[in-house]
Amino acid sequence: xxxxxxxxxxxxxxxxxxxxxxxxxxxxxxxxxxxxxxxxxxxxxxxxxxxxxxxxxxxxxxxxxxxxxxxxxxxxxxxxxxxxxxxxxxxxxxxxxxxxxxxxxxxxxxxxxxxxxxxxxxxxxxxxxxxxxxxxxxxxxxxxxxxxxxxxxxxxxxxxxxxxxxxxxxxxxxxxxxxxxxxxxxxxxxxxxxxxxxxxxxxxxxxxxxxxxxxxxxxxxxxxxxxxxxxxxxxxxxxxxxxxxxxxxxxxxxxxxxxxxxxxxxxxxxxxxxxxxxxxxxxxxxxxxxxxxxxxxxxxxxxxxxxxxxxxxxxxxxxxxxxxxxxxxxxxxxxxxxxxxxxxxxxxxxxxxxxxxxxxxxxxxxxxxxxxxxxxxxxxxxxxxxxxxxxxxxxxxxxxxxxxxxxxxxxxxxxxxxxxxxxxxxxxxxxxxxxxxxxxxxxxxxxxxxxxxxxxxxxxxxxx
Numbered sequence: 001x002x003x004x005x006x007x008x009x010x011x012x013x014x015x016x017x018x019x020x021x022x023x024x025x026x027x028x029x030x031x032x033x034x035x036x037x038x039x040x041x042x043x044x045x046x047x048x049x050x051x052x053x054x055x056x057x058x059x060x061x062x063x064x065x066x067x068x069x070x071x072x073x074x075x076x077x078x079x080x081x082x083x084x085x086x087x088x089x090x091x092x093x094x095x096x097x098x099x100x101x102x103x104x105x106x107x108x109x110x111x112x113x114x115x116x117x118x119x120x121x122x123x124x125x126x127x128x129x130x131x132x133x134x135x136x137x138x139x140x141x142x143x144x145x146x147x148x149x150x151x152x153x154x155x156x157x158x159x160x161x162x163x164x165x166x167x168x169x170x171x172x173x174x175x176x177x178x179x180x181x182x183x184x185x186x187x188x189x190x191x192x193x194x195x196x197x198x199x200x201x202x203x204x205x206x207x208x209x210x211x212x213x214x215x216x217x218x219x220x221x222x223x224x225x226x227x228x229x230x231x232x233x234x235x236x237x238x239x240x241x242x243x244x245x246x247x248x249x250x251x252x253x254x255x256x257x258x259x260x261x262x263x264x265x266x267x268x269x270x271x272x273x274x275x276x277x278x279x280x281x282x283x284x285x286x287x288x289x290x291x292x293x294x295x296x297x298x299x300x301x302x303x304x305x306x307x308x309x310x311x312x313x314x315x316x317x318x319x320x321x322x323x324x325x326x327x328x329x330x331x332x333x334x335x336x337x338x339x340x341x342x343x344x345x346x347x348x349x350x351x352x353x354x355x356x357x358x359x360x361x362x363x364x365x366x367x368x369x370x371x372x373x374x375x376x377x378x379x380x381x382x383x384x385x386x387x388x389x390x391x392x393x394x395x396x397x398x399x400x401x402x403x404x405x406x407x408x409x410x411x412x413x414x415x416x417x418x419x420x421x422x423x424x425x426x427x428x429x430x431x432x433x434x435x436x437x438x439x440x441x442x443x444x445x446x447x448x449x450x451x452x453x454x455x456x457x458x459x460x461x462x463x464x
Contacts, residue, residue, distance in 0.1 A: 001019045001020075001023035001069065001111075002019065002023050003110075003114060004069070004108070005107065007107045007110045008106070011107065013105040015069070015073045015105045015107045016107060017072070018068075018069045018073035018107075019069050021068075021072055022065070022068040025065075025068065026065045029065070049461065052456055052461070055452050059090065059091075059444055059448060060444065062118075063086045063087040063090050063091075064083065066086040066089065066090060067079070067083045067085070067086035070086065070108075073105075073108060075104065076097070080436050080437060080440075081097045081429075081436070084439070084440050085098065086115065087440045087443050088203075088416070089115030089203065090115050090119035091119055091330070091414050091443040091444060092119050092120050092330065092414055092447070093201075093298070093330070093410070093414040093415065093416050093446075094116070094196070094415070094416030094417070095298075095428050095443070096427050096428065096429075097429040097436070098427065098429070101207050102206060102207055106188060109192060110191075113192040113193075113201065113203050116195060116196045116201030116203055117195035117198065119199065119447070120169070120198060121165060121166055121169045121233075121328060164237055165233050165234070165237065168233055168240060172198050172228065173195065173198045174194075176193075176194040176197060176198060176221070177194045179221045179225075180193055180194065180221060180222075183215065183217045184213075184217070184218065185218055189206075192205050193205075193210075193222065197226055199229070200226060200229045200230065200295045200298075200328045200329050200330075201297070201298070202299055208300075208425075210222055210299045211301040211302055219284065219288050222299065223287060223291050223292075226291050226292060226297045226299070227260070227291050229295060230291075230294070230295035230323025230327050230328075231253065231323065231324050232252070232253070232325060232326035232327055233326055235253060235324075235326075249363060251338070251362055251363050252324050252338060252363075253324060255334055255337075256323065259294075259334070260294055263290050263294070263314060263318065264283070264286055264287045264291075267289075267290055267311045267314055268286035269282075274308050284301075285302045285304075289301070289302070289315065290315075290318065293315050293319060293415060294318040294321045295323045296329045296330045296415045298410070298416025298417050300417060303423070303424050304423075304424055305419055305423035305424060316405070316419065319409040319410055320382075320409065320413060321334070321337065322334065322413065329414075330415065330447060331413035331414065331415070338362070339360060339362065339375050340375065340376065340379060343376065346360060381450055385412060385442070385445065389412070389439075389442055390408045393435050393439075396432060400420050400421070403419065403420035403421045405418075406419040407428070407431075407439060410422070411440075411443050411446065412442045412443075412445065412446040413446055414443060414447055
């Protein structure tokens with residue numbers, strides 16, 4: 001919080017005290033926790049139950065403390081709105097209850113996007129990288145926060161892996177700032193846009209998001225980096241080291257490329273035949289929006305809510321897609337979708353050859369039945385939570401069904417904007433407090449991959 005305070009100081013704005021007070025209070029609270037939880041000489045490794053509790057409380061705590069600057073400065077008078085905005089930041093959802101973003105001081109604008117950047121790679125991964133104490137049981141903690149069914153290590157030491165992942169993250173962020181500057185975007189906007197693009201967050205310093213710049217070059221640069229942010233950062237690390245073999249042989253990455261190119265082509269063809277006079281113009285808006293929604297970035301360059309129904313439903317389906325495991329994206333993830341497809345084909349094959357043994361393979365390696373079962377359970381629970389939350393929102397207030405469906409899908413998938421009232425030119429400000437709380441909880445549940453939160457709610461978890 002001292003970082004946005006420096007921004008406020010540089011621009012001589014009066015929101016500096018909101019960050020200083022928040023930073024001091026948060027530091028004091030952290031110091032008290034540090035003293036209260038001082039480890040004994042022979043500390044035990046963090047167990048599974050402790051890991052779940054630490055992961056859940058870390059994210060709830062970060063979002064609660066992160067809402068303080070909004071309340072102290074007076075951006076929101078309602079604590080629920082401040083919490084909603086904070087959670088939308090840290091979980092990289094990008095949903096907002098702000099009506100006029102551009103009237104905020106630069107320090108507050110920076111805090112919104114900076115919180116997304118911190119949450120993109122993960123606040124626990126950052127803690128593991130800089131706090132030696134968390135290296136004990138660090139793999140356990142990192143696995144609970146990292147997006148995807150498995151957690152990959154670059155080095156045997158988990159702290160070193162966390163540092164290298166953050167190194168790739170920082171490097172790409174700096175490179176994007178440079179590209180945006182050369183594309184004609186002002187420096188401060190380039191800084192904020194980089195923070196929210198690499199985190200696939202979606203917060204923008206402009207009310208009309210990326211569309212306010214009306215620049216094909218800027219849109220192309222952001223599209224490419226959104227796509228990169230949707231890749232596995234372990235693969236990105238090896239690619240930056242010159243080892244492209246891992247990238248070429250990765251079946252999840254190839255499926256990620258294929259499905260995005262396919263949807264871009266289909267959507268662009270329809271937009272060309274219905275709205276835009278040239279295919280290049282249709283491709284410009286179609287490709288940006290497809291990548292933005294499929295990676296959960298949530299930026300917009302046009303009001304896709306007025307697109308034909310076919311393209312709008314494709315946009316809605318993309319909210320359930322996500323990027324690769326180990327990326328900064330939310331939602332189901334490409335690898336789970338791929339395994340579910342293979343599981344379906346496996347069952348069809350078994351109908352014809354009931355005695356055949358056909359293991360499901362990813363990257364030419366067989367996946368255990370336990371992993372396949374876990375992925376299937378994840379998808380079923382994901383759909384169940386989505387359906388139940390949609391019914392709850394519809395029961396809580398009078399909303400068009402498409403608005404309720406897209407709001408829940410966008411929140412659970414950490415996408416941000418939905419359709420209708422919560423679409424690219426709307427926001428979540430007019431929803432009731434109850435609905436905002438429901439959607440806020442969906443953001444946290446989705447960011448922590450369902451099980452981390454849901455397992456704590458089971459009676460079995462609390463038994464000794």
